[in-house]
Amino acid sequence: MSVGERLAPLVRTARHLDRQWQRAWRPDERTILFDASTAMEYGMMAPVHRRLLSDSRVRTALVSSAHPEKAREIFREAPPGVPVLSTHRAIAKRFDACVAAHFVWATLLRGAPRVQMFHGVAGKFSREFDRPTTSMRQWDRFFFINRRRLRNYIDSGAIDADSPAIRLVGMPKSDCLVDGSFSRDAVLEANGIDPRARTVLYAPTWTRFSSLNVMGEELVGRLIAAGYRVLVKLHEHSLDPAVVNSGGIDWLARLRPILARGTGHIINAADASPWLVAADVLITDHSSIGFEYLLLDRPLIRIEVPDLITGADIGKEYVDLMTAVATTVRSAAQAVAAAERSMAEPGLMSAARRTLAAELFHAPGRATDRAIEELYGLIELEVPARVQPPAHARAAIAAPERA
DSSP states (O other): OOOOHHHHHHHHEEEHHHHHHHHHHTOEEEEEEOOSSSSSHHHHHHHHHHHTTTTTEEEEEEEEESOOOHHHHTTTTSSSSSBOHHHHHHHSSSEEEEEEEESOOOOOOOOOOOOOOOOOOOTHHHHHTSSSSSSOOOOEEESOOOOHHHHHHHTOOOOOOTTEEEEOOOOOGGGEEESSOOOOOHHHHHTTTTTTTTTEHHHHHHHOHHHHHHHHHHEEEEEEETTTTTEEEOOOOGGSHHHHHHHHOOOHHHHHHHHHHTTEEOOSSOOOHHHHOOOOOOSSSOHHHHHHGGGTOOEEEOOOHHHHHTTTOOOOHHHHHHHHHHHSSSSHHHHHHHHHHHHHOOOTHHHHHHHHHHHSSSTTTTTHHHHHHHHHHHTTTTOOOOOOOOGSSSSSOOOEEEE
């Protein structure tokens, strides 16, 4: 038996006594830590975080255990006043729960139940995120977005079918796509964009195999030349100078001059949901944002990049799912032609889109409510009557960069 195994009972007892002392001293106070390695991951958790801020009994803090040096940038869209902790400070503090949307987390000395919210439904890096090859039994709650991933976790042996950690919640981040939080014209007008313009959003995934590296410049140039309002939402990893993420290319420097030829904008937002609402057509290769767009029942164009499928270890089932609801193209010229057809006939493939959206996003519109209910149950606190988050904490539309 290892030293760690021998000490485990003592550690559990010490943490239990610590928790009991804290509850006796402050019976109605709880503290929850949100751990994110990217701004996009925080965006997945942000609706839940913002809702918690309406409860004076709950304190929250933020940490990036994977990239502490980037914490301020990662949490740039977090409500003001929420402490962003260093890893060392977070490790020493006591929390009633730690929420993450990735499988990297801080090892908290005083322990805390761990909650996994996931960061997408695209099936990329399948053996790590969708069908894990290692045990995930160390997590106390899984807020599954859909039954498909829940089944995959059980089938792969990552968790047990009767695991008490299983919760079917949905995707809180996508509630705003169906609950009327945003409207197309309002998002555009708020940013000085003429809503009469036909608007195309290009949102490629990352890795050096993505469509951005294969044809991104040509595609954006052709869309601009065709007269579209072009919104470009790059994955934040594509802005990383590391070759593995961006292919060693400064994509902002490459794309800005092209967008400046017409009406183009770079969208620099952790959560692109408002801009999904603003777009008439979405062009992607294979990303979670493509599947999220299905909730709006608008045309989706898929750029086929075979090397991306293998390089990002995308499960075949997810490739097939996107293929069934999107127009597949293999060149920039085909993508522009598909955009024209999609604008003319937006109802094509509507039934398939709606069917898949219902499968991939469990009961959209109230996922945040379900997440809050489950989280309060975990921290043993009565759920308050639903109230809106304070004005300063509500989601804002990140303004586009003018090319």
